Amino acid sequence: MLAFCGNFVLKSAFSLIFSHGDPMADEPARLHQEITAAKRLREDLAQFFEDDPQLAADMIEGETNLNEAILAACDLFHRDKCAVEAIEAHIQAMEARKERIKKRIDGIRVLVGVALEQAGRKSVETALGTATLKSVPRSLIVRSEDEPDIPLDYWKMAKPSLDRKRLLADLKSGKTIKGACLSNGGQTVAFTFK
Numbered sequence: 001m002l003a004f005c006g007n008f009v010l011k012s013a014f015s016l017i018f019s020h021g022d023p024m025a026d027e028p029a030r031l032h033q034e035i036t037a038a039k040r041l042r043e044d045l046a047q048f049f050e051d052d053p054q055l056a057a058d059m060i061e062g063e064t065n066l067n068e069a070i071l072a073a074c075d076l077f078h079r080d081k082c083a084v085e086a087i088e089a090h091i092q093a094m095e096a097r098k099e100r101i102k103k104r105i106d107g108i109r110v111l112v113g114v115a116l117e118q119a120g121r122k123s124v125e126t127a128l129g130t131a132t133l134k135s136v137p138r139s140l141i142v143r144s145e146d147e148p149d150i151p152l153d154y155w156k157m158a159k160p161s162l163d164r165k166r167l168l169a170d171l172k173s174g175k176t177i178k179g180a181c182l183s184n185g186g187q188t189v190a191f192t193f194k
Contacts, residue, residue: 027072034069077191 116124116133123132142150171182 027069027076030065031069031073034065074191074193078193081191 112131113133116122116131121133123130167177167180168182171177171180
């Protein structure tokens with residue numbers, strides 16, 4: 001069973017998470033009310049169902065709208081999860097589009113440069129702007145097969161990064177490692193959808 005924190009903290013958490021003008025923003029508040037009602041009912045009737053958890057669940061279901069509130073929260077969770085996945089897919093699509101457009105920009109620059117050279121002109125003024133043929137300073141070219149021949153003075157050493165996966169595995173196997181430890185764990189809610 002999830003531990004309940006004080007009502008103020010719980011209300012604050014709900015309002016911080018769900019108060020962005022979303023029409024479903026009332027669902028967490030409703031769930032909070034039902035949690036409070038279920039908790040109060042459970043405390044008031046504890047003596048009657050100490051040894052019968054099913055009776056407790058039935059009484060809470062019959063006297064509160066907790067199940068409906070949890071259903072609404074599950075619906076909101078599912079919608080938010082789908083929205084995050086859709087946004088991530090859209091970001092990937094936009095990143096791919098950005099790369100295609102950048103390649104097109106480079107291609108246009110090359111084509112206009114060739115056109116200006118062929119026409120023997122340094123620039124052409126248009127209604128949108130001016131295309132000017134400019135000299136470009138020399139740039140570095142390093143073929144990947146030649147990289148090992150370049151002296152170490154020209155190499156940057158990568159900043160070390162923490163191997164969290166290995167650290168976790170060693171801690172789980174019982175090793176004591178200064179500066180790191182395992183958390184106490186806890187509980188979470190798992191959602192499964194049909």
